[in-house]
Amino acid sequence: MQTTVLIALFGAILIASVLAAPRRTSVEGFFGGLGTTGATPGLWVLVLSQVTTWIFARSLMNAAILGYYYGIAGTLAYAAYYGSFLTGGFIVGRLRQQGAGSVQDWLGARFGAVGNGCYNLVIALRLLSEVFANLLVVGLIFNALLDGSGTTAIIIVAVLGLAYSAWGGLSAALRTDVLQMLVFLGVFGAAFFALVMSPGFDLGAVLTAPGASGPWNGWVLLLVALLQVFSYPAHDPVMMDRGFIADEDTTRASFLHAFWISTLCIIGFGFFGIQASLAGAAYEGELIGTWSAMFPAWIFVALMISLLVSALSTLDSALASASRLVVEELRLAPRTLNGGRMVMLGFMVAGTVLTLWGNATLFDAVAVSGTASMFLTPVLVVGLVMRREVALWGYMVAFAAAILGAFMYFARSWSWVAAMLPDGHKYEQLLVICIAVLAVGFAGVLAGMKRG
Structure with missing residues (x-):
């Protein structure tokens, strides 16, 4: 019944998202988020869009x-x-003060095509991981509900998510984010209220809980998070x-509001994970099976x-950003609606294929x-x-250290790593x-800093 x-x-939410997407859009709306009248989004549209694209399914899990x-x-x-909303707001403010229209604008002016290429490679992989990870959560949920249905669910969500995303690009993502965030707040708010009002909930115990493996x-x-939160x-x-x-x-206001709401x-x-550990529940199916046994059906x-x-809301935004990256920054596709849509199709197909890889380690x-x-x-x-001006070679030292560090963590189970x-x-x-990445990166950048 609950399935x-x-x-x-x-x-119903998928259908509502399709209906909420704009019927018509311009090239500026598709890539720049402008409304049909050419207006920029208001404060709370921006806040809700920021929040819903950052509290995505992988993050919640x-x-x-x-x-x-x-x-x-x-x-x-x-x-x-x-805290990225605070550091991100600070970075955006500084970039805009210095006349940049994007991170790529600022990097390109200082480090040229090589500097931009390094950055674009990292964010392309980031976007692909967003598509992959959120589709993966969809598969995990449906496999837990109905064994063997995960792949089918992933394909359906991928097709419908692509359909409305490709319809309006960033303007569609902004409009549907508002709908999806309001649904999320209502549904999750009800579940959270039920949790804290349940007889077995003890706020003091939750706030001091050691967890199943110790703190x-x-x-x-x-x-680690504090070291990474600036970049x-x-x-x-x-x-x-x-x-x-x-x-x-x-x-500026949107970043501040997004910070406290999303946090x-x-x-x-x-709290739902902590409560499961306090109840002594066995870990099952990325906690999905655990919650199914712990809570009433409606919760x-x-x-x-x-x-x-949250998975759906992140997919459309990741696809919109992917189209802007490939079309406007890399210029690998024409700056047309069809050019942006083809990029979206490529990223969605690649992310869907990656879900078949079998790695479900979300963090x-x-x-x-x-x-x-x-x-x-x-x-x-x-x-x-x-x-201060930094030489390109100093930038490349920092980049090489970070990529090597990321690779070593990914390949930590390999014997030689x-x-x-x-x-x-x-x-x-x-x-x-x-710590090593930051130490080498700062050493390289400071050594490459131009004097005077």
Whole structure:
């Protein structure tokens, strides 16, 4: 019964998203998010779009899984990544003060095509991972509900998500984000209220919970997040694209509101994972099976709808940013509606194929892309904040260190890579990698800083 209800509700949301997408759009609306009258989005359209594209399905699951294993420390560690709205807002403000219309504008003026190429490679991989990871969560949910249905669900969501995304591009993503975020807040709010009002819920116990594996690795991961939080937003094109489509005051306010709303949502979702560990529930199916056994049917359905809506809202924004990247930055496709749509089709097909790969470790994509982005920290601190010129070779040292660090974390199980890493938990290894990446990156950038 609950499977039927869930499919019916999600189907209705998919249809509503298609109907909410603009019937007509211009090239400027498709790539720049302008409305049919040429107006820029208002404050709360921008806020809701920022939030719903960042509390995506993978993030909600990560917060809950980390809460289950490491208690409040794990949930806070993941919530720390949402400080990216503060650092991202700061970076966007500085870029706009210096006359840049995007991160690529600023990097291109200082490091040319090579500097932009390195950056574009990282964000292309980031966008592909967004499509892959959110489709993967859709598959996990439907496989847990009806064994063997995951691949079919992934294909259906991919086709329908592509349909309305390709219809209106960024303008469609902004409009549907508002609808999807309001649905998410209503559904998740009801489930969270039921959780905190349930007889077995103890706020004090949740806030001091050690998790199923103890809090140590959660605190380690919090340090990792704090090291990555400055560069992390700069490599997220979905956030950066929304930093340049409205006036500066509206944009600044949107980042601040998005920070506190998204942080509360992530911590709230983490509570469901923490509660599962406190109840002594067995970890099953990325917590989906655990929740199915723990909660009444309507709460479980509300949680699953929250995850599915967040997956859908991120897919359209990732596709819109992918089309802008390939068409406007890389200029590999014509700046037409059909050019943007072909790019979307390519990214959606590639992301769907990756779901067949079989890697369901949801945090790995965050760790790898977050580490790869860390070359931006010394570059932005010295070049953007301190306004000092940096030689291209210094930039390349930082980039090479970050890519090598990301690769080492990804390949940590390979014998020759493991021999170079300290013994310990993977998050302890990640912390050491991040410290080394920053140390080498700052050394290279400072050595390449032009004097006088």
